[in-house]
Amino acid sequence: MPLEAGPVDRTTVVGGGNTVFPRGEHGKIVDAPATILTSQQRLRLNPNKDHKPDSYEDLQLDFSPVIFSSLERYLPPSMLSVDRDDKAKFMREILLKYLPHGEQNRAQRHRDYKHKIISNYQPLHRDIYTILPSSFFVPSFLKAINENTEESFRSIMSEPTPGIFTFEMFQPRFCELILSEVENFEKWVNEVKFRIMRPNIMNKYGAVLDDFGFEAMLDKLMEGFIRPISKGFHVDDSEVTLNVCLGKQFSGGELFFRGTRCDRHVNSGSQSEEIFDYVHVPGRAVLHRGCHRHGARSTTAGHRINLLLWCRSSIFREMKKYQKDFSSWCGECLCEKKERQHQTIAVTKSELLRKEDESPV
DSSP: OOGGGSOEEEEEEEEETTOOOOOOSSSOOOOOOTTOEETTEEOOSSOOTTOOOOOOTTSOOSSOHHHHHHHHTTSOGGGTTSOHHHHHHHHHHHHHHTSOHHHHHHHHHHHHHHHHHHHHOOOSOGGGGSOOHHHHBOHHHHHHHHHTSHHHHHHHEEEEETTEEEEEOBOHHHHHHHHHHHHHHHHHHHHHTOOOOOSSTTOSSOOOGGGGTTHHHHHHHIIIIIHHHHHHTTOTTSOEEEEEEEEOSEEEOOEEEEEEOOGGGTTSOOOGGGEEEEOOOTTEEEEEETTEEEEEOOEEEEOOEEEEEEEEEHHHHHHHTTOOOOTTTOHHHHHHHHHHHHHHHHHHHHHHHHHHHHSOO
C-alpha cells in the first residue's frame, strides 16, 4: 500500500553506543476506517487527493498535527469547507472513539509529562527545532528531494544489497548541533533529577526527542523528506526505518542484516546472499524496510550516536492479518513457493512419463 493510502505513525530515535532516542508510543496515527459514524456522517473510503488540508500545528491537540492533516483528506465533502476548529473536533471524536480507554489515560499522562519537560527545559540551539533544509542537509540530498524523481534519488544512493539504501544526508554542523542539544538535555535531567522515559527497557541511556520539543520538526522531516524517498524506491508499501549516524568517534557498532521475513519466518535461517554488514559513517543514512531483519554489534570503543526514524503503517499491519502469501518480500516464503513449484513440476513430469510408458506402442 502506498503511504497515501492512510496516515503513518512516525517514531524517531537518536542513540548513543547501542542505545536509541525514539519518539515513543504516544501520538499513534490511526488509519481512516471507511465505516466510522460521527454526527451521522461517514468518512470517505478513499482520500480526496485534490484537497489541500489545513495545518493544525498551532492547535493544542490530543494527537500529532500530522494525523489531522492526513485524516482531513478522508472527511466527507460537506466537512471540507467548514471551520478548521470544527474539523479538528470532528476528527478528534473519531480518533478517541477508536482509542481504548486505558490508552487514552496513558496518552494523557504522557502529554502531562511532555508539558512538564517543555515548560521547564531551555533549549540550547533553538534553530534546530524547525526544519531548515539548507542548514540540515547536504546539497546533493536536497537537490534530489527538490527534483523528486526516482532518477534523482538513485543519483545519490547506493544499494549495496537488495533493499538496503545508503546515502549522504546530514551536514556535519547539524550533526554537531543535535548532539550538543541532546547532551544539554541529559545534563539538565541530571541537574534537576528529573526522571525521564527512556526509549525502551533495553536502553538505559538516551531520550525521546519528541518529549523535549522536536515533534513538529521530526514530523516535517518524515513528511517532506523521508516519505518521498520511500515512494521513489517502492518501499512505502511497508514499514520503513531510517538510521543516520551522527557521530562521534567510535569503533565497532556495525549494523548487520539477515534478509526480509514475515512474522511466521522471523526466526528462520538466512541465505548467504542475505547476509550483509554495514559500517556507520557520520552524516550518512541507511534506509530499509522494517521487516528486514537487522541488529547492531557492540560498540567496542568510543561513543556512537545514531538518529533513527521509524515510519509505521497501520494499513500494512492490518493487511498482514488477511494476507497469506508474503513471497513478494519474505525470503523464506519465496523459498517455500519455489519448492512447491519444483514439486509440482516433478509430479507432473512423473505423471506424463507414466502415461507415456502405459500407452500402446
